[in-house]
Amino acid sequence: MQSDEMIRARVVAGAFDTAAEEMSATVTRTARSPIFNEAHDFTTGIFDLHEGKARLIAQAPGCTLHLYAICSAVQAALDVFKNDLHPGDIILASDPGHGGTHIPDHVVIMPVFADRKPVFFPVVRAHFADSGGPVAGGYNPAARDIWQDGVVVPPLKLYEKGERRTDVFDLILANNRVETWLKGDLDAMRGACLTAARGIERVIERFGLADVRASIGHNVAYTERRVRAEIGSWPDGDYHAETFIDHDYQGAHDIRICCTARVRGSDITFDFTGSAPQVDGFVNSTLANTLSFVFVAIASCIDEDVPINEGYINPVRVVAPEGTVVNPRWPKPVGNCTCICGAEIAEVALLALSQCAPQRVGVNCHKLPLAYTSGRYEDGKPWISLNFHGYTGGAGAAYGTDGWGLYPPLMTGVILPSIEMNEMQYPMRIERHEYVTDTEGAGLWRGAPGVGTRIRFLASNITNAMLAGVRHPTRGFCGGNDGPPNALALTSEGVRLDVTEVVYNHRLARDSTIEFLRGGGGGWGAPHERPPASVLADVSNGYVSIAAAEEVYGVAIDERTLTVEQQRTTELRGDRRPAHGQE
Amino acid sequence: MTALASQILQNRLVAICREGAETFRRMARSPLVMQEGQYACAVLDAEGRLLAQEQGEPSQLAAVRDTVRRLVDYFSFNIADGDILLVGDPYFGGTSGGHLTVVRPVQAGGDIAFFAAVRFAAVDLAGDVSGLMQPGAHEVWQESLRVTPVKLNRGGNPQKDVMRYILRNTRAPDCLRADLAAAFASTGRVADKIDAIVETHGLEALVRAADHGIAYARIRAAHSLDRMAAPGGTGRAALSEDGFAPVEVAVSIARAGQTLRIDFSGSSRTSEGSANLTPSATRAAVVTQLFSGLLEELAVNEGLLEAVEIVCSADRCVNPAYPAAVSLGWRLVSPLVSAALAQATGSDAAVFSAAAPAMVVFEAVGSAAQSEPILLSPAYRPAEGLAGSDPLDGLRMLPSAEELETAGAFRLLARQFDGEGNILAEVEVAREGFEAILPPTGDDNRPAVRQRRPLVRDRSNVLDLEAGAVVSFSYARRETGGSHAIR
Numbered sequence A: 001m002q003s004d005e006m007i008r009a010r011v012v013a014g015a016f017d018t019a020a021e022e023m024s025a026t027v028t029r030t031a032r033s034p035i036f037n038e039a040h041d042f043t044t045g046i047f048d049l050h051e052g053k054a055r056l057i058a059q060a061p062g063c064t065l066h067l068y069a070i071c072s073a074v075q076a077a078l079d080v081f082k083n084d085l086h087p088g089d090i091i092l093a094s095d096p097g098h099g100g101t102h103i104p105d106h107v108v109i110m111p112v113f114a115d116r117k118p119v120f121f122p123v124v125r126a127h128f129a130d131s132g133g134p135v136a137g138g139y140n141p142a143a144r145d146i147w148q149d150g151v152v153v154p155p156l157k158l159y160e161k162g163e164r165r166t167d168v169f170d171l172i173l174a175n176n177r178v179e180t181w182l183k184g185d186l187d188a189m190r191g192a193c194l195t196a197a198r199g200i201e202r203v204i205e206r207f208g209l210a211d212v213r214a215s216i217g218h219n220v221a222y223t224e225r226r227v228r229a230e231i232g233s234w235p236d237g238d239y240h241a242e243t244f245i246d247h248d249y250q251g252a253h254d255i256r257i258c259c260t261a262r263v264r265g266s267d268i269t270f271d272f273t274g275s276a277p278q279v280d281g282f283v284n285s286t287l288a289n290t291l292s293f294v295f296v297a298i299a300s301c302i303d304e305d306v307p308i309n310e311g312y313i314n315p316v317r318v319v320a321p322e323g324t325v326v327n328p329r330w331p332k333p334v335g336n337c338t339c340i341c342g343a344e345i346a347e348v349a350l351l352a353l354s355q356c357a358p359q360r361v362g363v364n365c366h367k368l369p370l371a372y373t374s375g376r377y378e379d380g381k382p383w384i385s386l387n388f389h390g391y392t393g394g395a396g397a398a399y400g401t402d403g404w405g406l407y408p409p410l411m412t413g414v415i416l417p418s419i420e421m422n423e424m425q426y427p428m429r430i431e432r433h434e435y436v437t438d439t440e441g442a443g444l445w446r447g448a449p450g451v452g453t454r455i456r457f458l459a460s461n462i463t464n465a466m467l468a469g470v471r472h473p474t475r476g477f478c479g480g481n482d483g484p485p486n487a488l489a490l491t492s493e494g495v496r497l498d499v500t501e502v503v504y505n506h507r508l509a510r511d512s513t514i515e516f517l518r519g520g521g522g523g524w525g526a527p528h529e530r531p532p533a534s535v536l537a538d539v540s541n542g543y544v545s546i547a548a549a550e551e552v553y554g555v556a557i558d559e560r561t562l563t564v565e566q567q568r569t570t571e572l573r574g575d576r577r578p579a580h581g582q583e
Numbered sequence B: 001m002t003a004l005a006s007q008i009l010q011n012r013l014v015a016i017c018r019e020g021a022e023t024f025r026r027m028a029r030s031p032l033v034m035q036e037g038q039y040a041c042a043v044l045d046a047e048g049r050l051l052a053q054e055q056g057e058p059s060q061l062a063a064v065r066d067t068v069r070r071l072v073d074y075f076s077f078n079i080a081d082g083d084i085l086l087v088g089d090p091y092f093g094g095t096s097g098g099h100l101t102v103v104r105p106v107q108a109g110g111d112i113a114f115f116a117a118v119r120f121a122a123v124d125l126a127g128d129v130s131g132l133m134q135p136g137a138h139e140v141w142q143e144s145l146r147v148t149p150v151k152l153n154r155g156g157n158p159q160k161d162v163m164r165y166i167l168r169n170t171r172a173p174d175c176l177r178a179d180l181a182a183a184f185a186s187t188g189r190v191a192d193k194i195d196a197i198v199e200t201h202g203l204e205a206l207v208r209a210a211d212h213g214i215a216y217a218r219i220r221a222a223h224s225l226d227r228m229a230a231p232g233g234t235g236r237a238a239l240s241e242d243g244f245a246p247v248e249v250a251v252s253i254a255r256a257g258q259t260l261r262i263d264f265s266g267s268s269r270t271s272e273g274s275a276n277l278t279p280s281a282t283r284a285a286v287v288t289q290l291f292s293g294l295l296e297e298l299a300v301n302e303g304l305l306e307a308v309e310i311v312c313s314a315d316r317c318v319n320p321a322y323p324a325a326v327s328l329g330w331r332l333v334s335p336l337v338s339a340a341l342a343q344a345t346g347s348d349a350a351v352f353s354a355a356a357p358a359m360v361v362f363e364a365v366g367s368a369a370q371s372e373p374i375l376l377s378p379a380y381r382p383a384e385g386l387a388g389s390d391p392l393d394g395l396r397m398l399p400s401a402e403e404l405e406t407a408g409a410f411r412l413l414a415r416q417f418d419g420e421g422n423i424l425a426e427v428e429v430a431r432e433g434f435e436a437i438l439p440p441t442g443d444d445n446r447p448a449v450r451q452r453r454p455l456v457r458d459r460s461n462v463l464d465l466e467a468g469a470v471v472s473f474s475y476a477r478r479e480t481g482g483s484h485a486i487r
Helices: A003-030 A069-081 A166-174 A179-207 A209-232 A287-299 A342-353 A419-425 A532-541 A546-551 A566-573 B003-027 B063-074 B160-168 B173-201 B203-228 B279-290 B334-345 B401-406
Strands: A042-050 A053-059 A090-094 A105-109 A112-114 A117-127 A153-160 A237-247 A253-264 A267-271 A316-319 A370-376 A382-385 A428-435 A451-457 A461-466 A487-492 A495-498 A502-508 A513-518 B039-045 B050-055 B084-088 B099-108 B111-121 B147-154 B234-238 B248-256 B259-263 B308-311 B359-363 B374-376 B410-417 B423-429 B434-437 B448-450 B470-475
Touching: A003 A042, A003 A053, A003 A117, A003 A179, A003 A209, A042 A069, A042 A179, A053 A069, A053 A209, A069 A090, A069 A105, A069 A117, A069 A153, A069 A287, A069 B160, A090 A179, A105 A179, A112 A179, A117 A179, A153 A166, A153 A179, A153 B160, A166 A179, A166 B147, A166 B160, A179 A209, A209 A267, A237 A342, A253 A342, A287 A316, A287 A342, A370 A513, A419 A428, A461 A487, A487 A502, A532 A546, B003 B039, B003 B050, B003 B111, B003 B173, B003 B203, B039 B063, B039 B173, B050 B063, B050 B203, B063 B084, B063 B099, B063 B111, B063 B147, B063 B279, B084 B173, B099 B173, B111 B173, B147 B160, B160 B173, B173 B203, B203 B259, B203 B279, B234 B334, B248 B334, B279 B308, B279 B334, B401 B410
Parallel strands: A267 A316, B259 B308
Antiparallel strands: A042 A053, A042 A117, A090 A105, A090 A153, A105 A117, A112 A117, A237 A253, A253 A267, A370 A382, A370 A461, A428 A451, A451 A513, A461 A502, A487 A495, A487 A513, B039 B050, B039 B111, B084 B099, B084 B147, B099 B111, B234 B248, B248 B259, B359 B374, B359 B434, B410 B423, B423 B470, B448 B470
16 A cells, blocks of 8 residues: 555544544434433444445444444345435434344434445444333333334334434334433434534545545455454464353343354354353343444454454354344344343353453453333423443453453443432432442452442332342453352332342332442452552452452451561462462 | 205215225234224315214224324325325324224315225234233333324335334234235225215215215204203212222213213323223213214214213323323223213113123244234123124124134133023133233123143233133123114
8 A cells, every 4th residue: 555545544534533423422412311411322433335235434432332233233224225315314223133232222324425326324323211112211121022122113214315204203202201302312313423424525525435435445454454463363273161141030040152262363253052042031132232242352352443443343253043042033032132141242252262362351241230210200201210320330350450440341432420410310319339348350450349339219210120140240261250249129118129130110119229239340360369569459449358358369468557468478379370470 | 965965975975984994894804803893994074074984893983083183283284195194192092002093185176185094903013912902001102102193105105114113013013014905905995985976076065965964963963962961960980890099980961052061070090000091082982872872873973973072181091191001991991981971861771881801812922923912702791682792892793613713722612601691601722832811801800711830920921821721701791771782
């Protein structure tokens, strides 16, 4: 490639990245739902048409678990409208049977035309606060078919040739409990696409379509080269791992997910053959969701400076047999798939990779203690809270780093809503939100400590609670300990209910509370390899107790002086030799 | 135009509706249409006045008119020849979720002059439980997809994405697709017939004939009210089935000129469950109760529907507050309306009695990509002096043993009178894989199920039937004061 081509390719890539980031800012600043404007549970990206297929060319930092799902959803929508696209069209879709994941995650797509042909597609994928159906909030733990998950939205034009299809728009709003939020959110998503379209048109005007396309080709090829270089550095072989889902909330327990990572040169295949058959409950994962979580796993193993585009995906192949929990047949429910079993899919992929690329894996954790609450404001308008604060924390460790606070990478881009805003927007008070001592997965690098959260409700409400990560908590890597289990309890009118698995449409009175314990992340490497000074710092910070420092890490600490007792520590650690070269 | 000619044209409109309804019934696939009579066909004018209607059962009486009127308002200045409109929302003139109205504008004299409409019950439109009855629902989204007004055809162009959306949100897409196609065809046939009349007799003559028909119905209804109404009468009726928060219908009546003013404001508040009757369904129950004698001989039109003035404050079980669930309203609350009105008017009997026992049976949830729930009720409540079924059932047909057994799902073990005028029936479930619900009847007369394994599975809100399960239905004889079969 000529140097001027290379420079132009970088300028074009930057322009598209900027356009995607502008989309993201537009959604944040104009959406109505707190899930959008506070929690940022959305992702923006730009696609082009390449050899008749949608190709991801730019993406703004957003909710990681939307990353690949956005690709299959866009392709499914373009398949439907491939001969019926016009300038000003806006397409909405959320169909688990056609490129979707779970129903709350909707995509909005807009074609951008050049030379009278649709060539680019700005896309927003976002989690709607509600999606109709039997349970407010879109997570129905009693679901046994897709219609009990919510209302399915196959690709549908909300705007045609720039004109709003009012009847279709109203139809979508009518099937949502928070239509005022949704109306604002849909407008925000369209506004983001229009913003991107202007940016894209500027790039085309400046460089010409042919050169822009050539630059995109260079950029995609660059990403692919970088990803292939990483995979190529891993030894060829078949690496097998398995993990388990706690339950499907319908009576099935210990549901197996297994994966063989086959590394062949710079190609890798993730083969899920042998995973459990599809289950009755809503933890099945659509194929798009399975691809998405594999992508999340592999993305966490690649250098962060590699631009995210289709080149990332090209070296990766996924085999997910139909009729299994990782690729169920219609109409099995999938409502919880972006949590469970997405968490297990990423976990098992990382466990497989830990055998060939141990220094690349870690930071795993997405098994959440979920509780969704809905009610009505004093004026009768509905509210739905996903109670994001209860899910924070729990990032696992990776080679060279302890797990960090807030959300783990699977939810990178999702921002913890401010407590003040939350308390203004919902009738609630967040009374506790803090690390809990001795709730980390120990290791040479330890997981982030668990987080305890207590939310008190100032109004009666209905809550659905779903516990995960108890029978099979978050796994550690390369000798690191697993994270401790999650816990969840509801207290209403003085009666405490410890959730063991699920609570369905539970009425909570005014002044009731939900208490979450989000278990900490798993460790990386053996705990006794952790430097005593680091353990001492953990004790000083309240992450680890003196007793656990001694019992788990083999580090004796003088309670009075808060110093490491070297002699005793040496005795405790004995002749265990470090496996990972750290002392 | 002579009165006779006007009468002939008015009868032509009625005949067109009958033909449209019969065309639809014969082409539709849904057993709710074919066997249960849950359909109607109507012609309305450009303002949404009901000119003529044929229906299979009385819950349809006012809903087509109310729906189309709202539809015309919604799409004002945006309805064109070639459009086909669809609506099915309890809070948009409907009765309960899953009841869809297909509307086709008919042009005459260069403008939209009429609407041809077919209304029917889809076998399923998503919701928590297969079928249209949702005993556990407390809000409308749990019951079914809400189909607010939407164009299925725009200027003759099919809106394929909208059709896909509707069909994606049913457990029985093939059945619903066929029913919608039947509704398209039926409304098309009605439109063609109207075109033919207009061409032969002119638009003005047809409009005048329709006006005459409405005025005539109004006069007949007024005469009927003169004979029956006890000014100042009051009545009350409440649900007697356990498990429901108090649902009570209270009514007071008063003459107001030629109309009867019926005030439901004393009724209980919106039910937390699904025992709520929408205004359109309330009007249907009122008209049926008051004019049961006329319904057999008189065409249903605006004159009949507007012969009474219904008053009800907001947030009542007969005028529920959005977004309350409504799917059991017709089944549970319309008999209360009927009974309360019978008391208030000094009538000798309520037209409606408690709903017949029934079971909704469906393939185990999540087990099949397509599943058509079956409304199983193998007999009817007999009544002295009546050979057929309860007036509440309209044109419902008694399923034959052969029909019940054809698909290999059931065996009819018994269906007979018990010597005291009651009908007892027993049906055996022939194979595994079925689940079911038992909708309440209002008088604790749900079917009884005998089987070896537990009937309710852990964490499930439906019954888990086994092969060999025996379901017993008891249809108690109802007392009547000379009821009429009602459509």
